[in-house]
Amino acid sequence: MAAVTVNEGAQFDGSRIYNHVVNYLPSYARPRFIRIQNAVEVTGTFKQMKVKLVEESFDPGRIQDPIYILDGKEKSYLPLTAQVYCSIVSGNIKL
Structure with missing residues (x-):
């Protein structure tokens, strides 16, 4: 997971970040989640301070910050929903 801030007045663009990550990072170094x-x-x-971030994990029900997940099929970072989270935890979606 990468925890980032967005500049004031800017918006998070999942497909643009995906393209940047794919072009500059090897597959093993690409963050699966962006908070x-x-x-x-x-x-x-x-x-x-990473301890709090590790404790909170990536459960969208526990934290208020928006979390995005890397989606190779869509070639973008998409919002992590409770449904997607449950699919990850149950093993239906492999990371």
């Missing part, structure tokens, strides 16, 4: 945050929490030494 959009208002601000990135950092420590006193400017390191990202």
Whole structure:
């Protein structure tokens, strides 16, 4: 998962991000999920605070931030819905 912020006035474009990720990252390094945050929490030494993100996981019912999932068929990052989340957890969708 990648936790990112979007510049003020800009919107998240799933297909554009998908194209960028596919062109610049090997398949094993592509984030399966992208979480959009208002601000990135950092420590006193400017390191990202990841423990809270790991604990919250990618459950859309637990967090308020929008989460997008990499969809190779659609060639885009699509919003992660509760239905898609349940399919992942049950094993119907393989990551």
